[in-house]
Amino acid sequence: MGADTQIAVLGLGYVGCVTAACFSKLGHRVIGVDPDEFKVRSVNEGVAPFYEPGLEEIIKASRADGRLSATSSLAEGLQDADVAMICVGTPSERNGNLSLSVLRQVSEQIGALLPSRKKPLIVVIRSTVFPGTCEDVVMPALGTSPNAMVVANPEFLREGTAVNDFMVPSLLVVGGPDRAAVSRVAGLYSGLPVEACLVTLRTAEMIKYACNCFHAVKITFANEIGALAATLGVPAGEVMETVCKDTKLNVSAAYLKPGFAFGGSCLPKDLRALVYRASRLDVKLPMLSNVLAANDEHLRRACQQVMELGGERIGVFGLAFKENTDDVRESPTVTMIEYLVGKGKDVRVYDPHIQLDNLYGSNKNFLLSAIPHIGRLLQTDVESILTWADTILITQKPSTQMRERLLDSGRPVIDFSSAAMYQPALVHEMK
Numbered sequence: 001m002g003a004d005t006q007i008a009v010l011g012l013g014y015v016g017c018v019t020a021a022c023f024s025k026l027g028h029r030v031i032g033v034d035p036d037e038f039k040v041r042s043v044n045e046g047v048a049p050f051y052e053p054g055l056e057e058i059i060k061a062s063r064a065d066g067r068l069s070a071t072s073s074l075a076e077g078l079q080d081a082d083v084a085m086i087c088v089g090t091p092s093e094r095n096g097n098l099s100l101s102v103l104r105q106v107s108e109q110i111g112a113l114l115p116s117r118k119k120p121l122i123v124v125i126r127s128t129v130f131p132g133t134c135e136d137v138v139m140p141a142l143g144t145s146p147n148a149m150v151v152a153n154p155e156f157l158r159e160g161t162a163v164n165d166f167m168v169p170s171l172l173v174v175g176g177p178d179r180a181a182v183s184r185v186a187g188l189y190s191g192l193p194v195e196a197c198l199v200t201l202r203t204a205e206m207i208k209y210a211c212n213c214f215h216a217v218k219i220t221f222a223n224e225i226g227a228l229a230a231t232l233g234v235p236a237g238e239v240m241e242t243v244c245k246d247t248k249l250n251v252s253a254a255y256l257k258p259g260f261a262f263g264g265s266c267l268p269k270d271l272r273a274l275v276y277r278a279s280r281l282d283v284k285l286p287m288l289s290n291v292l293a294a295n296d297e298h299l300r301r302a303c304q305q306v307m308e309l310g311g312e313r314i315g316v317f318g319l320a321f322k323e324n325t326d327d328v329r330e331s332p333t334v335t336m337i338e339y340l341v342g343k344g345k346d347v348r349v350y351d352p353h354i355q356l357d358n359l360y361g362s363n364k365n366f367l368l369s370a371i372p373h374i375g376r377l378l379q380t381d382v383e384s385i386l387t388w389a390d391t392i393l394i395t396q397k398p399s400t401q402m403r404e405r406l407l408d409s410g411r412p413v414i415d416f417s418s419a420a421m422y423q424p425a426l427v428h429e430m431k
Helices: 014-025 037-044 055-065 074-078 101-116 133-142 162-167 179-187 201-231 236-243 267-280 291-309 332-342 361-370 382-388 400-407
Strands: 006-010 029-033 068-071 083-086 121-125 148-152 173-175 197-199 313-317 346-350 391-394 413-415
Touching (some): 006 014, 014 029, 014 037, 014 055, 014 068, 014 162, 029 074, 037 055, 037 068, 055 068, 074 101, 083 101, 101 121, 101 133, 101 148, 133 148, 133 201, 148 201, 173 201, 197 201, 201 236, 267 291, 291 391, 313 332, 313 382, 332 346, 332 361, 382 400, 391 400, 400 413
Parallel strands (some): 006 029, 029 068, 173 197, 391 413
16 A cells, blocks of 8 residues: 555544554545544644644644544545544453444444445454454454455554654554455555564454553562562662563563473472562562462363373373473473373373483482382383374474474374464374
8 A cells, every 4th residue: 555545543542543643644644533523623623632742743744734634424534545444442341341332333334334335445453352353243243345354453552652652663463364455554554663463363463462461461570579579678670670681581582482381490499489488578479479370270271182182192202391401390291291190091201301210319309209100101212102102292392303203193293382282273183
């Protein structure tokens, strides 16, 4: 789409008004639509309907150049539009669910106008919606018109810095089933210093939630560490400022990858110690107190997935808590094996770095305490497992060559070491 694309922005609240103004600044022709006459009148008079740094200057300039206008009529707004961006609110209901009443209503109104249109319309959802909303709510409301394509383009704007967040974005996500429509929407942002992430429809919807929840987790984490630090007389700001200097592990993509439960001799032990000592100091840390419970639940889901797949003979690749070590202390794989054996499964294990005779000290004691008969389960080569097992479990990251051998075994494989464990379509069935 060229810079003269006609965009209708439906909803002139914080997200919609900033979106409309900034797209007009990029050279597009934009018409804002809102039933609130005050918002419409404000924009048409070159005034921002609310305070947001830099917004009014853009609205005034774009009105003067004729690139921005507003109306209370949806029919007028869509008359010449190539793109309709829905920016209506999706507030919480009393039970915590999203209220989609306005989104549904606007989608139905667009659907009623589609038969009279002669050119295609890309309907873009900027509102925050739960994954599946575009397919289950928006598309049915639009009807069966071949002239309408739905794209999800979640916003990442913060009140107080929204204009800068739009013009210098940290993330641009566009998703939908029609790749041409997705590319056209991404092209609206041409010239901004960001590379668009083109994804599926539900992925785009989910990314918005992942980002907001991660921000909430980070704030809560910093506050809980700060509360404990203050009680101990430790400068909380210095702690977190120093933590953030580690951009390899702390402020980075490290660990932010879906996979197996965590274990080892450090994380579980240190979490337990910190939560215990905080309780002795009468400092409540709800989030940190529930991390181990969340990890246990994640492991329970993995065990249930194995049980649902079936098979009596289970071959497991990996026994240590992660790859390239022989440390089995608090390894989630050990817990999983205990569970499977207890459920009557026949289990054999191979780990390229573990030989029972070479283990010693607390490492060996932990393993023998958890699985006294581990010597009968451990195999010295992977082939003996691949030819014997009904099902293969990958619980630690294998080498590229080893992964290929495991996946080509002709057995169903569940790869717990990667995001594949969350996608049933990626569970490798027998060939």
